[in-house]
Amino acid sequence: MATAISGEPVPVSLLVIDPNGHRARVALNDFPFKIGRQADNHFVLRDSRSSRNHAQIVREDGGYVVEDTNSRHGVYVNGAKVARHTLKNHDRIEFGFSDSYQLHFSTESPEAAKMLEQFPGAEQMAKFEGIAGAPGPASSLAKLRAVLEVARALEASLSTNEVLTSVVGAALSITGAERGFLLLRKGDGLDMVVARDRHGSVLAENDLRVPRSLIHRALRQRRELLSMNFDPLESQGAGAERSIADLELRSVVCVPLVKIRTGEERETTIMSAENDTLGVLYLDSRAGSQDLSSGNRELIQTLALEASTILENARLLTEQRASVKLEEELTIARQIQQGLLPRELPSTGWFRANGSSLPTHQVGGDYFDVAPIDGDNWAVVVADVSGKGVSSALLASLLQGAFLIVSDSGAAIGRRFERLNQFLAGRTQGEKYATVLYATLSRGGTLSYVNAAHCAPVLVHPDGRLEELETTGMPVGLIPEATWDVAEKTLLPGSKMVIYSDGVTEAHDQTGEFFGMSRLLEAISECAGESCEMMHGKILERLESFTGGAEQADDITLVVVEFHA
Template structure:
């Protein structure tokens, strides 16, 4: 009987052990199913059209709920170095304990930046790396943190605080949070790529509009003047600037022309250029003097643009009957009047760039245009074009080139100058608009 009873007890114990093992296996399978469920839910969210903030909020909610934590948050690592490298972009909290939001201290985030590995702490009371705040209500008892890494680059941290179960966070909790953090990193990386693509498309559209504005403002063809040859050309840089030139008949024997360069690049520069052209044209058509025209344009720019916006402008008016060039130079590169038997003359009279001060008295001057005289008006994209040795093309080379081709037409001379500038720059990219106006007196 004793041996028989002993055998029955052994079988009972075996059944108990088998049931315990089965229960543990059931719990493991149940946990695995739950983990697959949460990972599947997160995968669906990642592939949805939800905003990245909502996706990360959903991920944090699921982590807090599934891991039995009180609070959780996602911290985004700033792309540019700052005093505080991490910024909280979503936070989920269990308010049943009436706790204030927990946070990681600088030492702990520094540890995560250095080690880029999951961190599990179930006894925060003995860990001085975490700032808990004041009072028991703000204390953190346990912490589980995982780095969000995508393509070898850390993008942020996923962290949960205070496991409700007395045993604290487990190795399985750490493994799951690490997997979720990795998936979350992909969300942030995709969002950043999308933002960069959106920014690039916006910049490309602005660039297209700037090109279009600049192109439409330029004259279709130069005017025909008896006894004179005139031409102009502008080649915009990749990052469109604010160069423009214009011709305007203001009387039977008068031709107004200008070449300007507004500050800035892209669409803002193109719009400012359009406003400047409109202001100059309206004043010129009204028969306003050169100085009055520039004074009004200056006032307009000053009142309607930000302080860093300004424009340089050479404004000339040619009397084709008296063969006199009246001009006013508002802070622009000094054009050169090159005669057959005289030294090149700088046309510098005028004043400051437009838009610098609310009012400024501009000065008008005049020079005679003799047969064979050549006027070259240019933007700084010509004279300041640099080569691989950072040497500028320079004004001296421009004068020398123009003087060496007295028989070339105005259009031909412009092409020769642009070609020579291109040879000088070599493989260096064009950094600024290049604009030229050439006026020659033939007879």
């Protein structure tokens, strides 16, 4: 493992190459560093073929080890399948598909490597960084030291201002300029962020005597994205030429700061100078007559691009923190929603049940509940709210609360649906609705149910015969005037009823083929004589085997109830 001079571990990272060829650097800070398709992993593989929890990287004996966490398609390092592998610099990690993600493990400083690439002969010169007597502030060694200082600041600092200050300092060292200013665009003007002289002293804002409006105008009028021409005397015009001349500026360099589109380098040719400008790096000198940019333009532009990258990273970090906070809140919401599902289902006696609901997003629009009405009656409800995400989950929770207190039976169930429908339709204007199956079962075997456009439940008779129960009305919340009929069936001992959401029949495999009703009926038929618990488990096993780990678009809810005398 690489170590810094101080003995502290050098931060390790992953160079991520996504299926589209875009590259990004991901720091490894938290361990175990979890990788997979599930949203709460440290790095999410947005590939439906990967497993929810595919792999993890752990610290072990001063090094780093990648482990396969029982993934479906395996983990590969440098082309070889592994269960565990101690990582070395530049190891390539893949997840079973050559056209998917590649993660390149790195123990090098990505910032230093990237910046040194911009400086010819840097690798050889770095060996002599400590040699004294280098000629002049703009010598090759001084330039290299300046670049290295920025790279070190990028590694060590969490402060955007500190790194931008290092960029200005490096530019002053490279050019030999007397003063450096970094200004950021704000509205129609420029805000001063960093102002330093060649000795590192802080300058006052009014030390920039050239009007900012002139610099801003030159920024807007430039023809090239990464370079601009700026002459204070020509820009100001004849009227104030004397006041500008009093500054006795011998040389001025202005380099634009532009937006960096991470992973989309090929788009820079069509970026707009007006819309994609962040600010400017301004350098000037009153001593000598040399061109400050002479022989250094590419390196100065590299520093400006580093400053632009820092600003973009700061923006992305702010967005990431907001996203992480949102993910944390959604995770809590999911835990709460899962906590509202019945924890214990009856497994003995005349009424038995088994069920589950798996949201494909952090929170989903499906829910189910099973509850006793009294000693002689049980109720079961399965609902599927239109849409996905938080709004659907909130409506699902509202429905759950509405049905939790229901103790109606027979024709009264239909009136309960009508009142609930009017309430929802009046508040959502038909934009949110739900399909609902609500049923009550008595000790005597009388099944009363309302099917509000939900998937037809399957009744499994004791002799193994299957019967689909018809729909008795429209979705809840769609039309205020809708009504529902209550249907009844008499069940024989040993009968079961399978209730499911359309996420079951519309679950798809890697090719996009649906599981479908015929496969569901076949799965039910194969275990018709099993208990409700065994039937529930075997249907889900059949479904998982079919989908092959493909990411699903809809929540999957499945409930099986069983009647005994």
